[in-house]
Amino acid sequence: MYNNLKKQHPGLALKERIWVAARASYRDIFAGLMESLKEFDEGAYSWLVNHTYPKEWIRSHFRTSVKCDILLNNLCESFNSTILDARQKPILDMLETIKFYLMVRMEKKREWIKKYTGEICPKILKKLEKNKLAANDCIPSHSKDGKFEVRCMYGDRYTVHLISRCCSCRKWGLNGIPCAHAIAAICDIGEEPEKFVHDCYSKEAYMRAYEPMISPMNAEQMWKNSDMPPELSPENIKLPGRP
Ligand SMILES: [Zn+2]
Known part of the structure; x- marks a missing residue:
């Protein structure tokens, strides 16, 4: 999205402002950031309003049911770089290389999690520790039934509901x-924050994710012959634009 925008609206200061807006976790703060972006560069503001969907790039518009606040597609990029060599191969070799990679990787993950003694996955614990440090700057006041008003340094104030596990x-x-x-x-x-981390980060959930097995395979000379006609490659169609 930014690569398209920067053709007409380049500049590091604008890029930074867009990043700050994308990271905004709630709508009121996002609206304020967009107003200041409008003052900074009205053309870029109009481009964003007319060419993008907020639910696709701004955290404040992401759904809370999916438990994912990732703004980048690094996940796909790293998978793509892993299969780069495989992608140069003919289709059967390519699929076999990817299949072999996944088979070994999934078993490695299963072996690793079996030995892991914690209840929550380590990267999540690290994030939780960071939040714990920031919690030192917050003063909670209990209203009733697990509802809190939390005051922070610099005058920020939020409401927390422990039973529905949400913060404003x-x-x-x-x-x-x-x-x-x-x-x-x-x-x-007097409770432990670890108990309030979502179940999707538990050791059990990790084990469930890696439970399915990819079977080992014999070499091609041991495959059964099929009486079906051989598969033909698709017709080569020239698409418009860059090949
Ligand atoms: Zn909060």
């Missing part, structure tokens, strides 16, 4: 990891 900053809902405000409230009732 929306970060807890977006990624399932208690935000600093939520952690302040959780510690106030």
Whole structure:
């Protein structure tokens, strides 16, 4: 999206502003950031309004049910770079190379998680620790039934509801990891923040994800002959634009 925008609206300062807006976790703060972006570069603002869908690039518009706040497609990029060699091969060799890679990788993951003694996956614990540090700057006040008002440094104030596991900053809902405000409230009732991390980050969930097995395969000379006609390659169609 930014690569398209920068053709007409280049500049590092604008890029930074767009990143800040994309990371905004709730709508009111996003609206304010967009207003200041409009003052900074009205053309870029209009381009964003007319050419993009907020639910595709701004955290404040992401659904909280999916527990994913990722803004980049690095996941696909790294898979793509892994299969780069395989992609140069004819189709059967390509599929076999990818299949072999996944078979070995999934078993490695299964072996690793079996030995892991924690209940929550390590990268998530790291994020939680970071939020715990930030929670030191938050002062929680219990209203009733697990509802808190949390005041932070610099005058920020949020509402946390422990029973429905949400904070008005929306970060807890977006990624399932208690935000600093939520952690302040959780510690106030003498509970452990780890207990409030979403189940999708548990050791059990990880094991379930890697449970399916990819079977080993014999070499091609041991494959059964088929009486079907051989598969033909698709017709080569020249598409418009860059080949
Ligand atoms: Zn929060």
